[in-house]
Amino acid sequence: MRTTLLKLLTIAGISLGMLSDNAQAQTTTDLVIEGRVEDEKGKPVPNVSVRVEELKTSTSTDAQGHYQLQLKPGKYTLRFSFIGYKIQLKKADLTTESLHHFNAALAEDSGQLQNVEITGRKERSYKASGSFSGSKTETALRDIPQAISYVTKEVIEDQQAFRTIDLIKNMSGVNAFSTYDNDIVIRGFRASNSLINGLRTISNGWSSSLLPYVEKMEVIKGPASAMFANTDPGGTVNIITKKPLNEDRKSVMLSTGSYNTTRIATDFTGPIDSAKTFLYRLNLAYQNAGSFRVLQGSEDIVIAPSFSFIPDDKTKVNFEMVYSRTNGRLDRGQPIFGATAGAGAELLYSTPISFAIGKDNDFLKQTNLFSTISIQRKISDKLSINASYMKFFWKEDLMEHRTSNNYAVDAAGLPIPTLMEMRASRRFTTNNTDNLTLYGTYDLKTGPLTHKVLFGYDYIQSAFPKDNNSSISARGYRNAANTGTINSYNPANSSRYLIVNNRPVPNVPHFDLTNPDYSFALMSDYFTSATINENTPSKYYVNGVYIQDQVKWNKFQLLLALRKEYYVDLIKAGEADEQKVDQSALLPRVGLVFTPIAPLSIYGTYTESYQPQGAATVGNAAVFGGPFDPLMGKMIEGGVKMELFEKRLAINIAAYRIEEKNILINANDDANPDLLRQVGEQRSTGIETDIYGSVNANLSILANFSYNKAIITESDVAEEVGTLMPNAPRSQGNVWAKYVFGSRELKGLGIAIGSNYVTKRNTLNSALQLPGYTLVNAALSYSVKKFKMAVNFNNIFDKTHWIGGYDFNRLFPGTPRNYMTSIGYVF
The missing domain is CATH 2.170.130.10 (TonB-dependent receptor, plug domain)
Structure with a gap:
């Protein structure tokens, strides 16, 4: 991996060197070209790309549609482009005059x-x-x-x-x-x-x-x-994912910060040929980072090339591939002392948030590789045929020591709240997922109505093959003869176990929360066995056909959709005792949009969801229980969408009600830790707001707020009815605002500030609740010519908080106060 980093740094260095040479070869002139870009109604269009074709130099318009460039005398072609508008070209013959004006009026282009x-x-x-x-x-x-x-x-x-x-x-x-x-x-x-x-x-x-x-x-x-x-x-x-652009953009960024983080990222895109029929994009990234968590941190690499081929206005083809790899350890979360009489939330602080369980020689090597090809062919002005295929490959190579989600017990079966029961695993797993989607769109009119009809077919397949899915594990307690293990301890049969100092002897030594031991430990130190459930080959595939019609009339738009889905799950796929589970569903969707005035839309929708339980769960009743019914949900939603400040700022407000039946949760059965049970029904009702965009050329803002009541409405366990669902806060919100100064004295200086909050949440254990928190973040940046420097400060007031959690033995703390600095070059 060090070799890879050196290669990436070399590429970045060569790129920066070439750019530096080019920059030195250019000289600043006193000739200025400026202008204003408007739409067909005479309103300014911000963020329009203004490019000098001969020099590959570009700028963009400000909030009032103005732009300015400095050029040498000569003849140039100015290219004005922005999404949703037709590209406009203007010839510019610059004489020795110091100021030249070139305005542009862009026409909307829905065909883009x-x-x-x-x-x-x-x-x-x-x-x-x-x-x-x-x-x-x-x-x-x-x-x-x-x-x-x-x-x-x-x-x-x-x-x-x-x-x-x-x-x-x-x-x-x-x-x-x-x-x-x-x-x-x-x-x-x-x-x-x-x-x-x-x-x-x-x-x-x-x-x-x-x-x-x-x-x-x-x-x-x-x-x-x-x-x-x-x-x-x-x-x-x-x-x-990032797709190729038909204009040159390139950037290199180097970053470093807290926990010995080092990062490099590059982004190159543009046309390959002068006709702009071949486009490319290449993203490269490398990060080596530690963590505030013990034994954590990772080394990551990303290589992501993509290419587009656009031979004419009727055919478009895109190919992309993303390779990413992570080398670190699996963080199973922070354990805390077990619940004792009278103890509750204060136990959250019984161990530091940096606390983790594991061994020095544990590791997690995870690889993701996916490639996609997409094709669009315009058959006529009304009919287009589209196809996309993605192959996704995932590989895991894992060695870990983790809790078995229980505390140690003494010979009488009483829990010891400072000792964690442990298990160890050595696992190698792969998965292959295929996606194929074929669909066509057809535009037609029936009287005053216009239709965009979509008809299609999807195929999804995911497989865990037998030959590439192997695992061994060590767990439980040693038998009296010390020749093997028993999965769980039963004090009624204590004579079957090896007892030392009034405690059953574990196969994998307990982890002492008061005196942690992270030294090396090998699988050969334990009694091990194949993990049958994880080794079982499985496969599922889905066939779906659907039709959708987007109908427009006057200020109304109606969306009607219907999908027929066929699910097939296989357990022990390809073996003599293969089990097959077939399920199907008919899924409707109805939506209506009313646009009384151009910047405002009011909408309502009804839609349903369906999720079959996996064959590994349905087909193994001895382990998981069951059989189980599929997950079925439905939602009704209404809202308002607005665009303000010349469409620079979007505000979305939504209110909803969602119901789902048959969620699976752990049954908390000590004799069978894998046993599951279904909860009858859950309901979520709430309101939420999202704000995106900019108020003017200097101030950008992103903000959101939500109030949500997600509760269990039906359950075989009466005490659960009315309780909040795990990790579902009643309220949460966030704001991030960035201001870039435009005055000559402070030009290029940017300041950002943000805050996010989350209210208290339940965990999977009714005895443990996570407190709410509010965090404050900020950033400073400075841009000069093509360089940009920035520093970000997160959790400025060093608030101790937990972003989520399962139980006393598995909590996920948020990062303490930290910072990140960067320097980038854009060309």
Whole structure:
């Protein structure tokens, strides 16, 4: 990995050196070219890219549509471009006069919208104008009858975020359940599925996803099954990757900060040929970082190339690949002392938040590799055919010592609250996931109505093959003869166990919370056995057909969708005793948007979700219990979407009610720690607000607020009815504002400040509740010519807090006060 880092640093150094030579070869002149860019109604258009084609020099318009460039005398071509408008070219013949004026009027171009995302987003702000997630074709967010929260790459850069877990505070109603990949809570429901560019990925990873190749992170609020098959009722995360642009943009950034963090990231994009039919993008990133957590920290690398081929106005093709690798340890969370009589929340502080369980020789090596090809072919002015295929490969190589989620016991079976019962695992696992989506769109008119009809087919397949899924583990207590183990201790049969000092002897030594031992330990030190449940090969595949119609009439837009889904799960796939579980569902979606005036949309929607229980769960009643019914949910939502300050600022307000039946939770059975049970029904009702964009050219803002009541409404355990669902706060909010000074004295100086809060939350254990918290963050930046320097301060007041948690033995503390500095070069 050091060799890889050296290579990346060498590439960055060569790039910077070449740029420095180019910069020295250029001389500043006194000739100034300036102008104003307006739309067809005479209103200014901010953030328009103004590019000098011959010099590959560019700038962008400010909030009033103004721009300014300094050039040598000569003949040039000025290119004015911005998403949603037709490109305009102007010839400029610069004489020796010191000032030249060139204005431009841009015409709107709805034809720039894509059915399959081939070329990238050109906007450079906290606000995004459109999304593919709401309807599978690029649609203005104000026209989608469902709430979609998002974070753009500009926010990612300004907050110096590196993983998805760093971003969720920026979206209303979204918070962490743990620090693991996609283990979040959306509108009170725990998420279990995620998408990349609208295509399904494996969700079993431990390390939170990396961000260097991410253009935008979205959360589709509420059920999205009518578009994306089996999704969660609270919402679904969708990662949009950076696509090639048809204009040159390049950047290199070096960062360092708390916990010995070192980071380098590069982003190169532009046309390959002069005709701009071939486009490319290359993102590279490397990070080596420690942690405030004992034995944690990791080394990460990302390599993400993508290419677009646009031979004519009817054909578009995109190919991309993302390789990411993490080398660290698996953090199972902070353990605290076990519950004792009269003790409650104060036990949270019985161990420091840096406390973790493990051994020095533990490791987690995780690899993700996915590649995607997308094709769009315009058959006629009305008909387009679209196809996307993604292959996702995930590999885990793991050695860990962890708790068995229990405290040690004495010979009488009484718990010892300062000793953790342990287990050890050595595991190698792979997964292959395939996604194929084929759909067409057809535009037609029936009287006063215009239709965009979408009809399609999806195939999703995910497999854990037998040959690449091996695991051994050590757990339980040693038998009286010390020749083997028994999984759990039963004091009624104490004669069957090896007893020393009035305690049963564990197979893996207990972990003493008062005197931790992190020394090396090998699997050969224990009695081990194959982990049958984890070694069982499994596979699932989904076939879905769907139709959708987006109907427009006057100021109304109606969305009607219906999907028929067929789920097939296989346990012991390919073996003689293979078990097959077939399930199916019919999933409707109805939405209405009313636009009384151009900047304002009012919408309402109804949609459903369906998630079959996995074959490994349904088909193994001896271990998990069951059989279990599928997860079924439904949502009704209404809201308002507004655009203010010449469409620079977006405000979205939503109110909702979501119901889900048959969630599986652990039964807390000491004799069978894997036993599950179903909770009858949960209901989430709430209101949320998201604000994105800029007030003017100097002030950018991102803010959100949510109030959510997520409770259990039906359960076989009477005491559970009315209780808050785990890690579902009643209220949470966030604000991040950045101001860049425009005066000559302070030009280029930026200051940002932000704060986020979360109210108290329940854990999976009714005896333990996590306190609420409020954090304050800030940043300073300075841009001069093509250089940008920044420093971010997080959790300025060093607030001790927990972002999520399972139980007394598995809590996830937030990071104490920390900082990150960076220097970047854009060209």
